[in-house]
Amino acid sequence: MPNIASILKAEISRVARKEVRSEIETLKKASVAHRSSIAALRREVSGLEKELRRIAKGSARNAPAANPEVSESGPPRRFSATRLAAHRGKLGLSAADYGKLVGVTGQAVYNWEQGKARPKTEQLQRLVAVRALGKREVAELLNAE
Missing domain, CATH: 1.10.260.40 (lambda repressor-like DNA-binding domains)
Incomplete structure (x- = not known):
């Protein structure tokens, strides 16, 4: 007859592994959800930064600059x-x-x-x-x- 202590120890280990596995599964699901939301936020920030650069570039073009190549009667002239x-x-x-x-x-x-x-x-x-x-x-x- 097996030792009751070893059986009890094996059962406790099995139940503990089962509990840990269930906890880890919920943590894994939460981790995946967080990573997904982080990726979405990064994409959104990247898009907003691009839009900000585009707007800043457009406003720099439209703003009057202290450029000597700007003629009073027309748009700025570039030289190449x-x-x-x-x-x-x-x-x-x-x-x-x-x-x-x-x-x-x-x-x-x-x-x-x-x-x-x-x-x-x-x-x-x-x-x-x-x-x-x-x-x-x-x-x-x-x-x-």
Whole structure:
């Protein structure tokens, strides 16, 4: 006949494991629910941060800045050295000829294209005007001079 103490010990262990297992199952379910809600909150925060950046970017664009390239009669003008070089190449003009159209020297145009200098506000406005001209109009202007 088995020892009653060992049987009692085995039964107590079995019941304790059963109780612990049931407690652990509820904890696991709660943990899964918490992780799920944490992930949802992270996604929501990420979405709100993106929206905030988009709004801040939009308000920065719309806010008047102390930028010297802002003309009083229109939107701010941006300058791109590569765009200038591409436009001059498209028109087939030398830097000196392009400079005549803008009212500067050929060296100034070259420096703008190389990124060594940037045009002033009034020069930027003249660049915008030249940008609107086609090949024929440019040829007529250069021949008239």
